[in-house]
Amino acid sequence: MSQAVVAPELQQHPPDEPAVVFENVTIGFENKPVLDNLSFTVKPGETRILLGPAGVGKSVLLKLADGLLRPDSGRILVFGEEVSAMPEEQLFKLRSRIGIVFQEGALFDSLTVRDNVGYRLTEERLPDEEIDQRVVEALRFVELEHTLDKFPSELSGGMRRRVAIARAIITKPDLILYDSPTGGLDPITSTTIIELVIKQRDVYHTSSLLVTHRLQDAFVLASHRFNREANKMEPLPEGHSDPQTSFLVLNDGKLAFDGSTHDLVHSDDPFLKEYLT
Amino acid sequence: MAAIATLDRAAKKGVSAVQQYALISGRAVGNLFQRPFYGADIITQADIIGVGSIPIVILTGFFTGGVLALQSASTLAQFGAAAVTGQLVALSMIKELGPVLTSLMVSGRNASGMASELGSMMVTEQIDAMRALGTDPLKKLVMPRIIATIIMLFFLTIISDAIGILGGAAVSVFLLGQDGSQYFHTAYQSLRYADLVQGMVKPLFFGFIIATIGCYYGMTTRGGTQGVGRSTTQAVVVSSVLIIASDFVISRFMIGIFGR
Numbered sequence: 001m002s003q004a005v006v007a008p009e010l011q012q013h014p015p016d017e018p019a020v021v022f023e024n025v026t027i028g029f030e031n032k033p034v035l036d037n038l039s040f041t042v043k044p045g046e047t048r049i050l051l052g053p054a055g056v057g058k059s060v061l062l063k064l065a066d067g068l069l070r071p072d073s074g075r076i077l078v079f080g081e082e083v084s085a086m087p088e089e090q091l092f093k094l095r096s097r098i099g100i101v102f103q104e105g106a107l108f109d110s111l112t113v114r115d116n117v118g119y120r121l122t123e124e125r126l127p128d129e130e131i132d133q134r135v136v137e138a139l140r141f142v143e144l145e146h147t148l149d150k151f152p153s154e155l156s157g158g159m160r161r162r163v164a165i166a167r168a169i170i171t172k173p174d175l176i177l178y179d180s181p182t183g184g185l186d187p188i189t190s191t192t193i194i195e196l197v198i199k200q201r202d203v204y205h206t207s208s209l210l211v212t213h214r215l216q217d218a219f220v221l222a223s224h225r226f227n228r229e230a231n232k233m234e235p236l237p238e239g240h241s242d243p244q245t246s247f248l249v250l251n252d253g254k255l256a257f258d259g260s261t262h263d264l265v266h267s268d269d270p271f272l273k274e275y276l277t
Numbered sequence: 278m279a280a281i282a283t284l285d286r287a288a289k290k291g292v293s294a295v296q297q298y299a300l301i302s303g304r305a306v307g308n309l310f311q312r313p314f315y316g317a318d319i320i321t322q323a324d325i326i327g328v329g330s331i332p333i334v335i336l337t338g339f340f341t342g343g344v345l346a347l348q349s350a351s352t353l354a355q356f357g358a359a360a361v362t363g364q365l366v367a368l369s370m371i372k373e374l375g376p377v378l379t380s381l382m383v384s385g386r387n388a389s390g391m392a393s394e395l396g397s398m399m400v401t402e403q404i405d406a407m408r409a410l411g412t413d414p415l416k417k418l419v420m421p422r423i424i425a426t427i428i429m430l431f432f433l434t435i436i437s438d439a440i441g442i443l444g445g446a447a448v449s450v451f452l453l454g455q456d457g458s459q460y461f462h463t464a465y466q467s468l469r470y471a472d473l474v475q476g477m478v479k480p481l482f483f484g485f486i487i488a489t490i491g492c493y494y495g496m497t498t499r500g501g502t503q504g505v506g507r508s509t510t511q512a513v514v515v516s517s518v519l520i521i522a523s524d525f526v527i528s529r530f531m532i533g534i535f536g537r
Binding site for chain 1: 313398401402403405406407408409410411412413
């Protein structure tokens with residue numbers, strides 16, 4: 001992989017302030033509870049992997065964190081600001097510090113890759129030259145700088161996901177939300193995407209919340225680190241896991257687990273044991 | 278009890294839909310006065326909605342005027358009033374048929390287009406992505422469509438009126454053997470300021486209905502591609518019915534004001 005040119009931005013919030021806080025969050029749709037009294041924290045620079053069976057509310061949780069949905073009760077704080085009580089207009093400003101990668105990429109299908117990745121910069125009315133330069137930098141991070149003039153429909157599923165990552169990181173956000181970034185992809189492409197997530201985590205130390213139902217991807221993330229010299233990910237020594245990466249497991253709308261990789265693997269909880277096998 | 282519960286649910290759903298429609302429309306129009314102003318998007322939509330609809334509006338207007346002349350001439354002739362065919366065509370086109378038929382054609386073409394385009398964006402999470410990227414979809418997508426439809430429908434109606442009168446003239450002169458100058462003279466002489474106002478005010482309301490209904494069904498689409506199809510159909514049906522219903526209300530109101 002080529003070395004990224006995207007430089008980390010100075011953190012604008014106190015260094016010890018949690019990036020995300022969920023306090024007793026409950027949400028349901030059409031009288032069916034989806035998330036029930038959920039509480040957890042994402043610390044600065046931390047990567048939290050959210051696991052759980054399909055349809056348990058993982059994507060809903062990410063949308064709540066970005067203020068795209070509002071909880072029925074409870075509080076959600078992102079960088080100390082209560083997104084669950086903010087008007088949409090203020091949320092737009094806060095979202096400039098948050099990058100999100102949607103499940104299927106959610107690229108604008110009528111815009112080129114260049115316009116997709118540079119969308120936020122275009123909306124900020126930046127000069128075209130600056131947009132072009134930053135789009136190329138972001139695309140270089142995901143090794144897709146040659147796709148500038150292509151439309152999303154001309155890209156493969158994995159490439160679309162990588163473009164979505166480039167779009168999420170172009171403004172150097174302080175928090176990235178990944179919604180099943182490897183869902184529906186083949187194992188090789190999945191590994192490429194996970195490598196990009198690890199690279200973002202280890203090079204820029206961006207706080208992130210990653211949803212996945214693929215255990216293999218989750219454990220690759222926890223057990224690998226990014227080698228900047230070799231410019232690729234490499235496994236951590238046997239028995240070690242990344243200290244900044246930890247797990248959340250959802251089941252039946254409740255948090256079944258909140259802890260480190262070690263605790264998860266050694267848990268005696270029957271559900272977790274069954275889920276992990 | 279089950280029937281009452283079903284009625285209760287349906288009533289709540291109906292009220293909620295009206296509330297959501299009012300919120301979407303209100304916020305989108307309110308956004309007109311807030312920055313950033315998406316002028317380029319308004320022009321793009323004006324091109325798609327207005328310029329793109331010109332061929333169907335010309336064809337509809339021409340044949341409507343023509344058939345109006347054809348049908349009315351024989352009836353008018355029974356009273357020895359065939360000479361006022363131009364007056365009947367002009368008044369009918371300008372006050373009623375021009376605005377209503379143009380709006381129905383634009384509704385079929387554009388309310389469906391808006392519902393399907395925005396609906397597809399909804400089900401593929403592109404609207405969520407837009408919000409996540411700091412853009413208000415009501416400002417970026419809905420407001421330009423409302424403004425463009427209102428403005429362009431106004432001009433499309435004028436085109437339709439003019440072409441309709443020409444269509445009536447063509448039928449009157451070439452098929453019915455009437456005098457062309459008499460046709461245009463009676464058409465022009467019969468028109469009053471009130472008739473023009475009535476005909477020009479209607480497309481403003483109809484344009485608003487087409488765009489807001491199209492966008493509302495698009496922005497509330499659920500359920501994948503099937504949901505997009507459902508939204509598209511509903512947008513056309515509801516906007517068409519609302520156009521005809523509101524035409525009656527506006528006509529009654531205008532007649533009350535101008536007395537004709």
